[in-house]
Amino acid sequence: MDIVQKIREAGIVGAGGAGFPTHIKFSVDKVDYLLVNGAECEPLLQIDKYLMREKSSEIIKVLEQLGDRIQAKEIHIALKGKYKSEIIELEKAIKDLNSRVKIFKMGTYYPAGDEQQIVFEVTGRTVPEAGIPLDVGVIVTNVGTLVNIYEAVTDSKPVVDKCLSIHGEVKNPLILKSPIGMTLAKCIEAAGGTTIDKYKIIVGGPMMGRIIDKESLEKEVVTKTTGALIVVPEDHYMVHRNGKSVKHIINEAKSSCIQCRMCTDLCPRYLIGQKLRPHRIMRSVSMLENNSEILKEALLCCECGICELFACPMQISPRMVNVYLKGVFRENGVRFEKSTRKLTAESMREYRKVPTNRLISRIGMSKYTDFSETKAVILESNEVSIPLKQHIGAPAKPLVGVGDHVEYGQLIGEVKEGLGASVHASIAGVVVEVGNSVVIKK
Template sequence: MSLLDMVREAGVIGAGGAGFPTHVKLASKSEYILLNGAECEPLLRVDQQLMKLFPDEVIKGFEAAGRLVSASKAIIGIKGKHKDGISILRERIKALQVGDFVEVKELPDVYPVGDEQVLVYELTGRVVPEMGIPIQVGCVVVNTETALNIYNASLGQSVTEKYITVAGDIPKSLTVKVPVGTPIIDVLKLSGIENFDDYAVIDGGPMMGPVMSNIDGYVTKKNKGFVILKKQHSLIRKKSMNLEQARRVNRASCEQCRMCTDMCPRYLLGHNVQPHKMMRALNYALTDVEGQKVSQLCCQCNLCELFSCPVGLYPKSANVYFKEKLAQQNIRYKPMQSEFASRKSREYRLVPSKRIVARLGLHDFDKPALMTKVEIKPELVRIATRQHVGAPAVTVVSTGDHVQLGQLIGKIPEDNLGATIHASISGTVVECGNDFITIRRD
């Protein structure tokens, strides 16, 4: 079986949060393959630790992926502040004798350097076109944990576990490995908190992650971290604002200073995204559809809402409003050019991560979350059939079936984009629906 088939059968997807099926990416041919080890969201600590704890596995998986796409160079992008990790990686690259192909490049400690398009620019100097993807400029990007999973797939191991950071206003910050399908509440309680009545939980990083409406869900392959904060924390209040509330605040206070645009990472790469114009269109009910199309260039990094706007307004929400409205009408932005160059002002408008942490009120919680061996043995796991980009997996087991750890329980629908799913524990299938497969432990 080829490596591509192994990756496909193992159910490897983008582990950084997007969840795009990796076998589709690796079916391309590219000049560069890039490892996204930036982990630019504050408080999250998964990738930086995986590169130190499993350097050989990450490098081997990354190298194998690079050979598969016929890349001429494989570049690991990691923030320069992670000196220990950089030293370990460079030492192991030399020991594995892959230095002619794999190299480490240091990234600035700014947000959002882990954004796929920002990463491509920082590592290669190339700008991905508007509405485009990295392969259009000869790049394939994979996440650190994804590279580790590619290595495991080459050994015949499917993706059944997930690394997650638990951080925030909690007694104990930590990073753990848990079975896919584990109840999220079991993971949250590792923080030392038992009663969450006074707390809210952000699914993912504090910049892009949404506040969870409830914590009764289950871990998927896409989860990267959970940030636990008191409900009265300013970040929770900010993120809990609905679109209508945001619209009222915007209309009352926006003075069109355009800081949201001038600081926008995609705008600084030369794209035409201009959130201040979307604020104008939303506040005054402007109907120019052509002008609204630039909202679709927004990557929703949230820098405009959580940092750039001097009075704390909601430019991203304005972008999202028009993106959804245009999607309903099947209207899509069409770039007017194919080549782009970063704006000259970009180097002066990069936002240091420490400034982000301070602005979000997270300074006291910005601490190590060390990888901790905690044995979580949930009695039940509930594995989603859709935890990736594309169509949900098609169930290949039935209620009452006994399954083994790593066994295929959901396949990719024929002629569709998707990913396989596997049993994360050995046990009996007690529920088998279109959305979830529930397994009770032996």
């Protein structure tokens, strides 16, 4: 069976982002570059490093197969130069397998793991505004996704578990391998529970993750894209910054935006040459200029948060305004016209990269950087609630009903056509509920 068909059948989606179905990404005939994002975009996160250390041979083997399938002229794994152990493991695997894969060492800056930054760093090409890496002959995939592809190709194993790291105010920060559908409460429990009573949880990285209440821990579950949980005090700086309303931010912009343009000058998308100027957007919303051409630039925002959490001297949040504007444009079917002009990076880009350590300190996360665990703890469960939508596109249609017995790895939800991904049982047991999720009990 063709490798792309195997990827589709295994229900693989991008493990490091919004969950784009991987079989669609690899349904191309020819590319110049196949790039692997091993740069762990967000501060604190550990999973890409863990997988590159533990699964280096698997990663190189499957890269060779994928590279042949899409006729990639070059294959690079882009990761931070400071990942010494991971580089040693990968270089050893490359040598042992006589592979053509190359290692590309990046600086320690944020957001080094943004796929458009990786494309620019490795190839010198800027993805066009509103475009995708394929527009410049590149496919970018992530380390976790590759491991899933390897398992699908060699063992026909679907995506039924996910590695994630647990950080912050927990007794034992660790790496977990959890069945898909396990409650987040069980993950926190596996880390020894919390060290404080009043807390919130960041699901994902500290810059771009979602903040949830502790009451949600029993309702929310591990999905194919969950990468980390960070427990923080409920009065933490990041909780406070996320709690502001858009109305409040616009009022702040009206009264305090000094148009210093630091938000634009440090914006990583602006620095690779795209026309995204958050200071102009802020001027437009605060002056009620209603300049729709400028406001539409918000559609180019990758929501990295540099403008609000690092750049702005007045503590204003252009990112949240952009998120709001994107929602309004989406509702009204407004899109940013894909650009055809040649984009050139800003000459100062190299000097305007945000050092990760300074960022960690700025967002009050320095206390949580110690992380000594190198192996994953395997988590088991007697009950899982597997969402039928864990990806971009349509939810999967359930193929099972209440009372059915399912086997581990069995297909329980499917998307026959269009954008979407299949869903499989992460434990064997009996289906006790089918709604937006399939609940299975042992």
